[in-house]
Amino acid sequence: MTRVFDHVTIRAGDSEASRRFYDVVLPTIGIERQASDEYLEWGDFSVAQADDERPVTRRLHIAFFVPSQEQVEAFWRAGTDAGYRDDGEPGLRPQYREDYFGAFMLDPDGNSVEAVHHGTPRRGSIDHLWLRVHDLDAAKAFYETVAPYTGFELRNDRPGLAQFAGEDGSFSLVRGEPTANVHIAFAATGNATVEAFHSAAIDAGHRDNGGPGEREIYHPGYYGAFVLDPDGNNIEVVNHNR
Numbered sequence: 001m002t003r004v005f006d007h008v009t010i011r012a013g014d015s016e017a018s019r020r021f022y023d024v025v026l027p028t029i030g031i032e033r034q035a036s037d038e039y040l041e042w043g044d045f046s047v048a049q050a051d052d053e054r055p056v057t058r059r060l061h062i063a064f065f066v067p068s069q070e071q072v073e074a075f076w077r078a079g080t081d082a083g084y085r086d087d088g089e090p091g092l093r094p095q096y097r098e099d100y101f102g103a104f105m106l107d108p109d110g111n112s113v114e115a116v117h118h119g120t121p122r123r124g125s126i127d128h129l130w131l132r133v134h135d136l137d138a139a140k141a142f143y144e145t146v147a148p149y150t151g152f153e154l155r156n157d158r159p160g161l162a163q164f165a166g167e168d169g170s171f172s173l174v175r176g177e178p179t180a181n182v183h184i185a186f187a188a189t190g191n192a193t194v195e196a197f198h199s200a201a202i203d204a205g206h207r208d209n210g211g212p213g214e215r216e217i218y219h220p221g222y223y224g225a226f227v228l229d230p231d232g233n234n235i236e237v238v239n240h241n242r
Contacts, residue, residue, distance in 0.1 A: 004151040004166035005126045006187040006238050010057035010111065011050035015040060017108040018047045024082045025105060028074040029066040029115050031125050043125045050181075056109050059179045061130035063114035065122040069101045075115035076103035087112050122168045129184070131233070132176035136162060138230040139173045145204045146227075149197035149237050150186035178231040185236040191223045197237040198225035209234055 012018035019040050023033060031042045039046040045064075050056040066072055073090045080086050088104035096102075102116040116127050133139035140154070140162040147153055147164060152171070156163035163172040171184075188194050195212045202208055210226035221241030229235050 004169045004186060005044055005124050006185040006236075006240075007044045007046060008062060008126060008129065008185070009039065009046045009048060009183040010060060010062075010109075011054050011181050012047050012107075013050055013056045013109050015047060015049040021079075021084055021107050022047065024084070025075050025079045025113065025115075026064070028078045029064055029071045031064065045126060055181050057111060057179075057181045058109065059111070059132050059177060060182050061112040061114065063102070063116045063127040063129070064125050065127035066115050066117050067121070069117050072101055072103045072115045072117050076105065079105040088114075120168075124168065126169060128169060129171040129182075131171060131173050131179040131182070131231075133173050133231055134178045135230060136160070136173060136175050142201075142204075142206060142229050143173070145200055145206070146197055146235065146237075149188065149193050149200065152186075179233065180231065181233065183234040183236065185224070185238050188237050188239040191239050191241070194223055194225045194237050194239050198227060201227040201235075206230075 022040070022042060026042050034041045039048050045062070066075070076090050085106040087106045088102070090103035091101065093100045093102055097118060100116065100118045102114050104112055104114045107113050143164055144154060151166040152164040154162060155165040161172055161174050163170055198212050207228040209228050212225040213223065215222045215224055222238065223241055224236050224238035226234055226236045
């Protein structure tokens with residue numbers, strides 16, 4: 001079984017400033033930066049420099065799972081001690097679930113970054129995402145279209161929010177000024193799933209951003225396809241053939 005989130009990539013206005021921020025907070029929760037020529041990578045999360053064609057990621061909420069409340073507190077303490085912006089001190093958030101213990105910081109581009117502990121361990125480091133969307137019905141229809149190929153299904157559908165969840169992660173769509181310029185890749189176990197994802201999205205009238213094929217620039221066997229969601233975010237399904 002594969003992880004649901006294969007990887008999430010954001011674009012930074014100043015990648016060096018973002019590197020410093022994530023190098024402060026992520027090691028406290030056991031996520032170390034890896035060597036990469038093109039991206040700054042921390043496990044299944046990466047940062048790239050924004051440019052004119054690929055602007056800065058805005059208004060994203062990303063939460064990383066940690067195995068203890070103490071690590072949540074260490075994450076928040078490291079960030080605030082280094083002068084970064086607090087977005088919510090460590091504590092229980094029973095409105096999400098009774099054992100949900102989280103803390104929140106803002107990265108240099110204003111994205112909300114959380115460390116969270118609860119009773120359901122994750123295989124990857126990313127616990128969940130929140131995406132703000134311009135048109136909730138349109139966004140929900142897009143993700144319902146691609147859900148059979150991503151490992152998610154619609155689990156919570158109420159006014160103002162739609163939550164898609166899999167066995168080891170979730171993401172929620174909420175009305176608001178849209179999250180912009182994030183790349184989300186979902187894991188597949190076969191090339192046929194990648195092809196079916198792309199075909200379903202295009203047949204439903206969504207925008208192509210790169211047809212199914214091998215991208216050896218990443219590694220031999222990397223087989224992915226890309227479409228844009230209604231707010232222009234780059235959504236991928238990938239099989240690594242490993």
